[in-house]
Amino acid sequence: MLPFIEVQGVAIPMPMDDVNTDQIIPSKYLKDLHADLAEGFLAFQRRRLDGTIITDFVLERPEFKKAPILVVGKNFGCGSSREHAVWAVQAFGIRCVIGHQLAEFFTENCLKNGVLPIQLDVTRHQQLMQDVILADGHSPMQVDLLNCQIRGPSGGVMTFEIDSQEQRMLLEGLDEIDMTLKNMTDIELWESRYQITK
Amino acid sequence: MGLTLFDKIWNAHCVGVREDGRELLYIDRHIVHDLHAPHAFKELGRQQRDVRRKDLTMVVQDHTVPTRGDATTISENMSASQDACRQHKVSFIDHRSPQHGISHIISVEQGWALPGKTLACPDSHASTVGALGCLAFGCGTTELVHILATQTMALSKPQQMRIHLTGRLQPGVNAKDVALHLIRTVGITAGRGYAVEYTGPVIRDMDLEGRMTLCNMTIEWGGRTCLIAPDAKTVAWYQDQAGAIPAQTLAFVSEQSGQLYSDPDAKFDVELTVDCAAVQPQITWGTDPSQTIGIREAIPLRNDASPDQLARQAQALDYMGLQAGQSLKGLAVQRVFIGSCTNARLSDLREAARVVQHRRVAENVVALVVPGSTQIKAQAEAEGLDQIFIQAGFQWHSSGCSMCAGANGEVGEFGERCVATSNRNFENRQGRGVRTHLASPATAAACAIAGHIVDAADLISS
Numbered sequence A: 001m002l003p004f005i006e007v008q009g010v011a012i013p014m015p016m017d018d019v020n021t022d023q024i025i026p027s028k029y030l031k032d033l034h035a036d037l038a039e040g041f042l043a044f045q046r047r048r049l050d051g052t053i054i055t056d057f058v059l060e061r062p063e064f065k066k067a068p069i070l071v072v073g074k075n076f077g078c079g080s081s082r083e084h085a086v087w088a089v090q091a092f093g094i095r096c097v098i099g100h101q102l103a104e105f106f107t108e109n110c111l112k113n114g115v116l117p118i119q120l121d122v123t124r125h126q127q128l129m130q131d132v133i134l135a136d137g138h139s140p141m142q143v144d145l146l147n148c149q150i151r152g153p154s155g156g157v158m159t160f161e162i163d164s165q166e167q168r169m170l171l172e173g174l175d176e177i178d179m180t181l182k183n184m185t186d187i188e189l190w191e192s193r194y195q196i197t198k
Numbered sequence B: 001m002g003l004t005l006f007d008k009i010w011n012a013h014c015v016g017v018r019e020d021g022r023e024l025l026y027i028d029r030h031i032v033h034d035l036h037a038p039h040a041f042k043e044l045g046r047q048q049r050d051v052r053r054k055d056l057t058m059v060v061q062d063h064t065v066p067t068r069g070d071a072t073t074i075s076e077n078m079s080a081s082q083d084a085c086r087q088h089k090v091s092f093i094d095h096r097s098p099q100h101g102i103s104h105i106i107s108v109e110q111g112w113a114l115p116g117k118t119l120a121c122p123d124s125h126a127s128t129v130g131a132l133g134c135l136a137f138g139c140g141t142t143e144l145v146h147i148l149a150t151q152t153m154a155l156s157k158p159q160q161m162r163i164h165l166t167g168r169l170q171p172g173v174n175a176k177d178v179a180l181h182l183i184r185t186v187g188i189t190a191g192r193g194y195a196v197e198y199t200g201p202v203i204r205d206m207d208l209e210g211r212m213t214l215c216n217m218t219i220e221w222g223g224r225t226c227l228i229a230p231d232a233k234t235v236a237w238y239q240d241q242a243g244a245i246p247a248q249t250l251a252f253v254s255e256q257s258g259q260l261y262s263d264p265d266a267k268f269d270v271e272l273t274v275d276c277a278a279v280q281p282q283i284t285w286g287t288d289p290s291q292t293i294g295i296r297e298a299i300p301l302r303n304d305a306s307p308d309q310l311a312r313q314a315q316a317l318d319y320m321g322l323q324a325g326q327s328l329k330g331l332a333v334q335r336v337f338i339g340s341c342t343n344a345r346l347s348d349l350r351e352a353a354r355v356v357q358h359r360r361v362a363e364n365v366v367a368l369v370v371p372g373s374t375q376i377k378a379q380a381e382a383e384g385l386d387q388i389f390i391q392a393g394f395q396w397h398s399s400g401c402s403m404c405a406g407a408n409g410e411v412g413e414f415g416e417r418c419v420a421t422s423n424r425n426f427e428n429r430q431g432r433g434v435r436t437h438l439a440s441p442a443t444a445a446a447c448a449i450a451g452h453i454v455d456a457a458d459l460i461s462s
Helices: A084-091 A104-111 A122-135 A164-172 A176-181 A184-193 B005-013 B037-046 B076-088 B103-109 B124-132 B141-150 B175-186 B201-205 B208-221 B232-240 B247-256 B307-320 B346-356 B374-382 B385-392 B441-450 B456-461
Strands: A006-009 A011-014 A069-074 A096-100 A116-119 A141-144 A149-151 A157-159 B014-017 B023-026 B029-033 B057-060 B118-121 B135-138 B152-155 B159-166 B194-199 B225-227 B270-275 B282-284 B292-294 B335-338 B366-369 B417-420 B435-438
Touching: A011 A122, A069 A122, A084 A104, A096 A122, A104 A116, A104 A164, A122 A141, A122 A157, A176 B141, A176 B152, A184 B014, A184 B023, B005 B014, B005 B023, B005 B135, B005 B194, B005 B225, B029 B037, B029 B103, B029 B141, B037 B076, B037 B141, B057 B076, B103 B118, B103 B124, B103 B208, B103 B374, B118 B124, B124 B135, B124 B208, B124 B225, B124 B232, B135 B225, B141 B152, B159 B175, B159 B201, B175 B208, B175 B270, B175 B282, B175 B292, B194 B208, B208 B225, B208 B232, B208 B346, B232 B247, B335 B346, B335 B441, B346 B374, B346 B385, B346 B441, B346 B456, B374 B385, B417 B441, B441 B456
Parallel strands: A011 A069, A069 A096, A096 A116, B029 B057, B029 B118, B118 B135, B159 B194, B159 B270, B194 B225, B335 B366, B335 B417, B417 B435
Antiparallel strands: A006 A141, A141 A149, A149 A157, B014 B023, B023 B152, B282 B292, B282 B435
């Protein structure tokens, strides 16, 4: 897995609450094994029915085209467990998603793809969202995983919490399967004790 | 201190603690579907790993399967899944097999999901089988690869919540109405981080297929997984699945029943009681499942709501072409979908057929029934339900997820209003611009007949 240490760049403000996985990556992109997931990311918010681009939608504005940070509203990524949602975010170039109560499946899938999911409390979340909306893509911000610090676009610094093991996993880009295989004797012992009903 | 049912199953399957502190939970059955199988097996191959327990792994086809008529088109996901299974020598249920169906439905039909056991499926509706006391977890593709390679999931133990459902349901009110009422009451994030146990008189009185409907929708209010303690009804349900389930498995189920329950002094992190005595048939008006009203109510005005909530409501109303204060009754409907892992079991089809019998689908309504499995389809045909639907003007499909997620391309037209028995009314899920109203099979069937949103009781009495 690609390690995550820090990221610096423009943040995309997406203040809507409850943005779900069907919005993040519509199902038509799931049945095509070679689909362009960057194009599929929030596809229906970005393009009209006739395919023309909605140029004032945040992802279509030139200043956000290469933004590595996404600041979202409450409960982002709710709905399905489809990992394509995180792959779409990643394909667009985003390495860090910051929100309040990010959905659980989405958070787990981020951690497994080297995308840093940051959960902020209401106060810090609102503060950062305001800052990012005001910056409007004109000044960069910074996320430092080693020190668990966010430097907002206006220069203010705030800390965030992350499980120390998840932090290590991301910083070192560890492979989870290799880690689990260290417990192989436990797995084999369990299997030898329990008869699995078929 | 006593243990919860969840604790008991979790403890019995915890093989050890990984160096990062996560617990490794042994997975007794792993059911993989066509949306994820191609990616997962490709990744497994790339990492030069193999499937650890081929005997406990099953690959099925549901999301991308065409269901219309004798559909012969094979999706790319379907053929890639089949190729991967051949290569890795893993069991594969072909869409033409008599065992075919939606993963969560055939998991119980085939006896893969059992009380006291664990199951994983890369799908958020995996917890459907919690209705039988089987602890199930959904997951993404990377976790799927992890399970293929290790037969375990690495999890942090979730907190626990008990939902006590009280009251006696009124006639014409069923599990789907209870699920929607619950989500409306608690909100779509209430279950975040929790393993849920459903108990109470409503559960005691509910049949097994109803319990599956309720458990299926746990993720729609954020729950990680859910359970219902198995009882005599659970045993009877397995016994009724004649043929598919081996005698040895039936004996196991019978032995487990009565053993699996939360101790009286077990501690839950949260306990909630939701009364269901006054619940009427429910229908969603908005774009998340909590935006629900009783069929005889009007869309709330929400004068007390916060600016954020009002903005969300305004957005939903705009998408749905509706206004606060409005009743849904009488709104013209262009499409009706009876299907999905939520409501495509035999009892659901019977419930819909009772409304449809001797009536005709309204003009300008496209109505389809997509049974949850090939076995359910055959049982329904043996009872003549297919003829009731076909003679009324419904399309009678073969099994798959179909219009629930639209991943097989079966979707509605822009701007259509669709009453669906599935689980998500998200914007654009059933086709771009499609306005989805979630409801029970009886309500959906009644809307197909009336050509507009209607209370099934009014239709039947007219």
